[in-house]
Amino acid sequence: MNYEIMIVDNLPIIVDGYINLLSKTDFQQNKPNFIKSHNCQDAYNQIFLSLKLQVNINLALLDTSLPPYKDFNINNGVDLALLIREKFTDCKIIIITMESEPLTVDRIIKKIKPEGLFSKDEITSESFPSIFKKIISGNIYQSKTVIESQRELFKKNINWDIYDNDILVLLSQGVKTINLTSYIPLSMSAIEKRKANIKDQLLEGKGSDKDLITKAERIGLL
Known part of the structure; x- marks a missing residue:
């Protein structure tokens, strides 16, 4: 066999x-x-x-x-x-x-x-x-x-699910928020809410997508 x-x-x-x-x-x-x-x-x-x-x-x-x-x-x-x-x-x-x-x-x-x-x-x-x-x-x-x-x-106390990870990784690859629904099976409103939550955790809710990626890279997430 x-x-x-x-x-x-x-x-x-x-x-x-x-x-x-x-x-x-x-x-x-x-x-x-x-x-x-x-x-x-x-x-x-x-x-x-x-x-x-x-x-x-x-x-x-x-x-x-x-x-x-x-x-x-x-x-x-x-x-x-x-x-x-x-x-x-x-x-x-x-x-x-x-x-x-x-x-x-x-x-x-x-x-x-x-x-x-x-x-x-x-x-x-x-x-x-x-x-x-x-x-x-x-x-x-x-x-x-x-x-x-x-x-x-674990040390950074990051506990996102797979869609949160996808959002951040895709943004870092240059995918625009408006196009994320082509990659992730969520509505645009759901994606926006998740992105806001990510920004709350990394930027205390303040900053652009570019700021978000810069912070994620700086602390070693990306």
Whole structure:
């Protein structure tokens, strides 16, 4: 029986490196089969091809920064992970990121609830196979950088939900408030109320969106 593993990274050499490491892993008599992709469009097509062929993806290893598939609003590895969660409910998801900002990490955890989450620069050829074994055995793994970023949020007494995180992150990416409803399933009035609450916490209610982003960056949230 095959153990189906999807690996998505924009660099083919990185994908091949993961495959070399995982090929040496004991899958308890299951044979690993690797589904390789380097961008969101190809990964999207591979997901739906697997569904058509009734192939169950058992594990997905996804980088967050990927060339987007704008036609279906799949902009990064997080969007791909959401799609995989929807289509393959038992799939274990490992997210690899170069971003360690507390809000970005918290957003990934709350949106995806990945079985594995770590910074790309923390992976070594020695540590990765053992981490992978823990995850396929049913454990949750978060790297030191991820744990520290969550502690930073706790120390700042920030306890927003995923929509609050989305609002602040999208604003920092240059998305205008009037366009946020295209990214977040809330009404404009609900978004405005949430943004006002964020400003209350960070700016005591006073300041522009630019001031808000500047403050969030200054205290290490972004």
